[in-house]
Amino acid sequence: MNMTGAKRFSKASGASRASDTIRWIVAAIGALVMLFPLYWMFATALKSKGEVFSRQIHLWPTQWEWSNFSKAWNSMPFTHWYINSFAIAIIAVIITVFINLLAGYTFAKYKFWGRDIIFFAMLSTLMIPIQAIIVPEFLIISKLGWVDSYWGVVFPRAAEAFGIFMVRQFMMSIPDDLIEAARLDGASEFTIFRKIILPLSKPAIAVLVIFTFMWRWNDFEWPIVALQSQHAYTVPLGLNLMQGPYGTNWPYLMAMALVSIIPILIIFVLFQRYFVQGIASTGLK
Amino acid sequence: MAERPGLGFSSRESGVETALRQNEQPTRSNRPPQKQAGWWSRHQKRIIPYIFITPNLLVFAVFMFIPLLFAFYVSFHQWSLIGTSQFNGFSNYSEMVHDHQFWQSLRNTVVYTIGTVPTSMVLGLAVALLLNRKLPARGLLRSIYFMPVVISGVVVALVGEWLFNDNYGIVDEVLGRFGVGTIHWLSSSTWAMPTLIIMTLWIRVGFCMVIYLAGLQSISSMYYDAAKVDGATVWGQFRHVTWPLLKPTTFLILIINVIFSFKVFDIVYVMTGGGPGFSTTVLVQYIYEQAFQNSDLGYACAMGVVVYLLILIFTVVQWRISRQGESTY
Numbered sequence: 001m002n003m004t005g006a007k008r009f010s011k012a013s014g015a016s017r018a019s020d021t022i023r024w025i026v027a028a029i030g031a032l033v034m035l036f037p038l039y040w041m042f043a044t045a046l047k048s049k050g051e052v053f054s055r056q057i058h059l060w061p062t063q064w065e066w067s068n069f070s071k072a073w074n075s076m077p078f079t080h081w082y083i084n085s086f087a088i089a090i091i092a093v094i095i096t097v098f099i100n101l102l103a104g105y106t107f108a109k110y111k112f113w114g115r116d117i118i119f120f121a122m123l124s125t126l127m128i129p130i131q132a133i134i135v136p137e138f139l140i141i142s143k144l145g146w147v148d149s150y151w152g153v154v155f156p157r158a159a160e161a162f163g164i165f166m167v168r169q170f171m172m173s174i175p176d177d178l179i180e181a182a183r184l185d186g187a188s189e190f191t192i193f194r195k196i197i198l199p200l201s202k203p204a205i206a207v208l209v210i211f212t213f214m215w216r217w218n219d220f221e222w223p224i225v226a227l228q229s230q231h232a233y234t235v236p237l238g239l240n241l242m243q244g245p246y247g248t249n250w251p252y253l254m255a256m257a258l259v260s261i262i263p264i265l266i267i268f269v270l271f272q273r274y275f276v277q278g279i280a281s282t283g284l285k
Numbered sequence: 286m287a288e289r290p291g292l293g294f295s296s297r298e299s300g301v302e303t304a305l306r307q308n309e310q311p312t313r314s315n316r317p318p319q320k321q322a323g324w325w326s327r328h329q330k331r332i333i334p335y336i337f338i339t340p341n342l343l344v345f346a347v348f349m350f351i352p353l354l355f356a357f358y359v360s361f362h363q364w365s366l367i368g369t370s371q372f373n374g375f376s377n378y379s380e381m382v383h384d385h386q387f388w389q390s391l392r393n394t395v396v397y398t399i400g401t402v403p404t405s406m407v408l409g410l411a412v413a414l415l416l417n418r419k420l421p422a423r424g425l426l427r428s429i430y431f432m433p434v435v436i437s438g439v440v441v442a443l444v445g446e447w448l449f450n451d452n453y454g455i456v457d458e459v460l461g462r463f464g465v466g467t468i469h470w471l472s473s474s475t476w477a478m479p480t481l482i483i484m485t486l487w488i489r490v491g492f493c494m495v496i497y498l499a500g501l502q503s504i505s506s507m508y509y510d511a512a513k514v515d516g517a518t519v520w521g522q523f524r525h526v527t528w529p530l531l532k533p534t535t536f537l538i539l540i541i542n543v544i545f546s547f548k549v550f551d552i553v554y555v556m557t558g559g560g561p562g563f564s565t566t567v568l569v570q571y572i573y574e575q576a577f578q579n580s581d582l583g584y585a586c587a588m589g590v591v592v593y594l595l596i597l598i599f600t601v602v603q604w605r606i607s608r609q610g611e612s613t614y
Contacts, residue, residue, distance in 0.1 A: 020420065027415045031429040037444045037487060038433075040455060044447060057458045103341035110334040118338065125349045129596050130548045131569050132589035135576045136352035136359060159344035188326075189333040218437030220551035221569065225577065236439040240555050243443075250447055257440045268435045272428060275435070279492065280499035 045069070045255035052250050065251065069259065072252035080231060081238040084150075088223075088234060089216040092154045096212045097205060100160055104167025104204075105197055109179060119168075126161045130221060138225050148232040153223050157215070163208050166278065170204040171197070207278040210271055217264055235260045353593070360587035366580040377587035387588060389563045390571040393478070397553075397567060398546040400482040401489060406538055408486065409493020414527075416494070417501045427498070431491040438488075438551030445484035446471065446556050474564035477557050481565060485552060489545075493538055500534030501527070536607050540600075547596065568592055 146152030364370040449470035550569040559566030576585035
């Protein structure tokens with residue numbers, strides 16, 4: 001397909017319209033493939049156990065078993081696990097957002113001895129593999145008496161190189177004059193942060209809140225180390241527990257898996273813009 | 286990583302400015318200059334930065350830097366879960382040399398990384414290119430590709446296990462219609478790893494797509510116009526305009542993807558448990574099991590230290606290569 005200079009001004013020639021149609025069809029088929037696992041979760045969650053374990057596979061449930069949800073919920077201490085998950089995610093959001101905003105702001109707007117070295121050291125933590133620190137981290141939280149507690153899950157992941165980096169990038173766009181003017185008016189440094197910087201940082205705060213919530217909500221590898229007894233489990237650990245050694249009740253498991261992603265999907269639908277911004281601006285998920 | 290124009294918050298300037306205007310009044314009016322020009326008000330500007338970064342620094346120190354150093358220390362000991370420890374020199378490291386399961390799990394991790402990273406990048410770029418054009422329902426399509434990114438690894442693994450179930454899985458059912466015999470996806474050591482990789486692609490493609498889309502949008506249409514005037518084909522445009530200009534984006538996605546893949550745990554642990562046999566055991570899982578099931582914390586730490594050194598070498602080499610690329614480009 002040779003596009004000449006003259007041709008590009010003529011709106012959508014026949015050939016390019018045809019190729020756009022093909023593109024769209026390819027993209028749409030891909031999208032259906034991406035959606036299918038979610039649909040299959042939903043369809044399985046509503047099927048009866050008998051229907052799921054027959055050689056005849058129906059794309060659509062023949063009988064809608066809505067009671068699967070309540071039965072599955074009650075088959076395990078899900079209420080407990082959800083309380084744990086929400087508590088951990090919310091405490092983590094508050095702590096993480098606060099300390100990373102402060103640090104990101106400091107790196108963007110203050111000149112102080114050792115700034116660049118400390119910033120680089122913090123960024124270098126991105127390179128530390130979980131493999132290397134998971135065991136010593138456990139030893140530290142057990143020394144602190146934090147095994148099975150919310151703090152043991154929240155604190156080790158509270159400082160985030162991603163968060164600091166993102167906040168710093170954002171804060172650099174806030175004009176220095178504004179801070180200087182407030183200083184001349186006699187505002188203390190903390191007042192400047194609280195009264196001027198915080199109100200200006202809503203988009204960065206939104207990104208931090210959403211990502212922290214998602215990470216804590218989905219996290220598996222650290223909670224499974226830090227939480228040893230079942231009553232302290234979060235939802236992902238509980239879901240893993242539903243796989244029995246003697247066969248799994250798939251409708252129940254899919255029902256609970258579906259419920260577990262609903263909070264994060266709601267946040268995604270409402271704030272998709274911030275997810276895209278967060279990933280595109282720092283490249284981290 | 287810092288200078289990437291166009292990838293940041295595109296709307297931040299205007300956002301900050303509007304917020305500025307709303308905020309000007311309250312901050313300027315009140316507050317007469319504070320009287321006590323004491324030691325604190327003279328020095329606070331110099332001391333406050335350290336106070337502001339202290340909480341963060343403390344968390345990093347206690348839960349990142351100290352554990353890293355501690356890992357080195359523990360790795361030279363026979364260390365058990367109940368806390369007894371005894372110095373044993375390099376014997377954890379020499380044990381590693383002869384431990385087939387360690388090498389197997391290192392190999393599995395590398396295979397998983399090689400299986401997931403290039404594939405998800407190519408597919409992500411392809412989808413980004415498709416959805417960068419004006420197509421009907423483009424926004425919706427983008428959202429659909431992107432949505433799996435927010436789903437937890439545990440749920441991905443559970444759905445995967447059900448889709449690829451040996452007896453009741455829909456994947457085998459569909460393939461059967463096309464005349465493909467039953468494949469034992471998760472119970473055969475040949476197919477377990479590909480199944481893990483496929484499920485990982487589900488959540489990784491949209492992630493790559495989003496970063497590539499941001500990269501594509503930062504390329505000025507000027508370049509394409511010039512290329513078209515020169516009579517470049519679609520492939521030529523991609524080869525000589527898009528691809529070179531996307532290089533920094535590609536580099537970024539590559540690094541992040543490798544980091545993600547190398548530390549995989551949840552998907553593998555839930556979906557195959559490392560099996561059948563040791564065919565899908567990855568490093569994090571092996572270390573986890575050595576520490577918390579075998580109570581051999583010293584050995585687990587020694588493996589962690591080796592992984593850390595490997596990542597360090599990889600990063601330095603990558604960085605060197607990317608800098609060389611810049612100077613010759």
